[in-house]
Amino acid sequence: MKKTALIIIDMQNDFVLPTAPQTIARAEIIVPNIQKVLASFRSQELPVFHVYREYRADGSDIENTRLNTFLTEQKYCVPHTKGCEIIDELRPIEGEYKIVKNRFSGFMQTELDFILRRLSVEKIVVCGIQYPNCIRATIFDGVALGYDVTLITDATEAQTEEIAKANILDIKNIGVECLTTEVFLTAQNETNKWNPNSYNKHTAFVSQLALPVVDLLNPKQGEKILDVGCGEGTLAVEIERRGAKVIGVDMSAEMIEQCEAKGIEAYVGSVTDLSYEEAFDAVFSNATLHWVKDAQNAVHNIAKALKPHGRFACEFGAKGNVHSVVSAMEKVFEKHPEFGAFENPWYFPSMEEYRTLLESEGFSIEYIEIIPRPTPMDDIVNWLDIFANGVTKHLSKKQFETFKEECRAILKESIYSEDEGWLLDYKRLRVRAVKI
Numbered sequence: 001m002k003k004t005a006l007i008i009i010d011m012q013n014d015f016v017l018p019t020a021p022q023t024i025a026r027a028e029i030i031v032p033n034i035q036k037v038l039a040s041f042r043s044q045e046l047p048v049f050h051v052y053r054e055y056r057a058d059g060s061d062i063e064n065t066r067l068n069t070f071l072t073e074q075k076y077c078v079p080h081t082k083g084c085e086i087i088d089e090l091r092p093i094e095g096e097y098k099i100v101k102n103r104f105s106g107f108m109q110t111e112l113d114f115i116l117r118r119l120s121v122e123k124i125v126v127c128g129i130q131y132p133n134c135i136r137a138t139i140f141d142g143v144a145l146g147y148d149v150t151l152i153t154d155a156t157e158a159q160t161e162e163i164a165k166a167n168i169l170d171i172k173n174i175g176v177e178c179l180t181t182e183v184f185l186t187a188q189n190e191t192n193k194w195n196p197n198s199y200n201k202h203t204a205f206v207s208q209l210a211l212p213v214v215d216l217l218n219p220k221q222g223e224k225i226l227d228v229g230c231g232e233g234t235l236a237v238e239i240e241r242r243g244a245k246v247i248g249v250d251m252s253a254e255m256i257e258q259c260e261a262k263g264i265e266a267y268v269g270s271v272t273d274l275s276y277e278e279a280f281d282a283v284f285s286n287a288t289l290h291w292v293k294d295a296q297n298a299v300h301n302i303a304k305a306l307k308p309h310g311r312f313a314c315e316f317g318a319k320g321n322v323h324s325v326v327s328a329m330e331k332v333f334e335k336h337p338e339f340g341a342f343e344n345p346w347y348f349p350s351m352e353e354y355r356t357l358l359e360s361e362g363f364s365i366e367y368i369e370i371i372p373r374p375t376p377m378d379d380i381v382n383w384l385d386i387f388a389n390g391v392t393k394h395l396s397k398k399q400f401e402t403f404k405e406e407c408r409a410i411l412k413e414s415i416y417s418e419d420e421g422w423l424l425d426y427k428r429l430r431v432r433a434v435k436i
């Protein structure tokens with residue numbers, strides 16, 4: 001994973017407060033999202049840069065375009081004034097960098113690039129105000145200087161929504177990753193920090209057993225296919241081998257890196273946040289949609305991404321999937337009130353439920369089946385290590401060890417035998433539908 005730094009731009013009283021001399025109309029609404037992103041960087045002890053403006057009161061260091069109004073109307077961002085300070089909600093803490101800039105770009109004649117390089121940062125995450133000048137200039141310079149750049153679209157603003165939208169489109173078009181706060185944080189979250197090596201070692205079956213779903217998709221020469229939850233790309237490679245072009249999306253940056261290394265075009269993103277419209281001949285998804293609680297939104301976006309008569313082939317957990325594990329987890333949570341309430345992170349629908357959902361979004365079902373698929377495991381603890389994060393991320397290390405040990409003891413009674421070893425009670429919902 002590339003070392004990542006957060007860059008928050010110009011969130012100063014003189015730009016954010018409603019009565020400030022240079023209020024950016026929509027600056028206030030992004031404060032909660034910036035706080036969330038900032039909290040995440042702080043909790044991971046990743047570098048944070050507060051890049052902000054200072055102008056001498058005589059205007060000698062301000063841009064030409066602003067000089068006249070600065071001198072004749074109200075001055076702003078003058079050092080040692082309250083207006084120049086970063087807003088209280090985002091006040092820098094010890095160890096965070098404050099970088100003064102006099103131009104739009106955070107990189108222009110500042111120490112930002114030097115410090116990032118000294119810290120071995122390769123990727124920057126940008127948010128703040130405002131889109132058309134400082135955000136844009138900093139992002140373009142960041143790209144030019146060789147950084148991977150991510151823009152947090154709803155932690156960044158402009159004077160109007162229209163300006164924001166136009167800039168996001170431009171920034172996307174230069175190849176910069178544009179993510180909402182929710183998608184960015186989920187991707188950063190432990191749940192999605194799957195180590196592809198350990199994932200491959202213990203879960204190679206996930207892709208191996210999904211070849212019938214690729215057959216169901218029936219990819220054809222020259223087709224463009226979206227792989228939702230492409231993981232490390234094994235199935236995307238198989239689909240391309242059959243002649244189609246695949247674009248993968250996945251919430252895990254590590255998985256996307258592996259996927260790209262296999263030559264697949266892929267992006268960090270969530271199916272609930274797709275913006276594709278009539279762009280694909282088919283959508284494929286394996287072992288992913290049970291992670292998406294907002295199934296209606298997922299199916300809606302998949303339908304939107306498909307061309308008319310496009311196909312959707314998927315497989316994921318059906319009602320009753322890994323029932324033994326879910327009930328073991330519930331029991332362990334019940335026994336340990338200090339663990340808090342058990343929250344099931346999975347969506348395992350019945351056949352009827354999913355059929356109704358697909359039809360409500362304009363699909364005609366060609367095939368739908370529930371397939372019980374008892375699946376051998378090396379040890380259930382390895383499965384819990386990889387997949388139980390969504391349930392246990394708030395537990396301490398010690399609590400997590402207790403959780404695994406006690407789940408294993410319960411499950412040994414139900415899904416383990418001397419002859420067969422661990423046999424997990426997977427139940428798949430396999431579907432092929434067509435957009436009407």
Ligand code: BEZ
Nearest residue numbers: 287317321322346387426
């Ligand atoms: C599944 O593939 O069915 C699955 C994987 C992880 C957690 C729950 C279910």
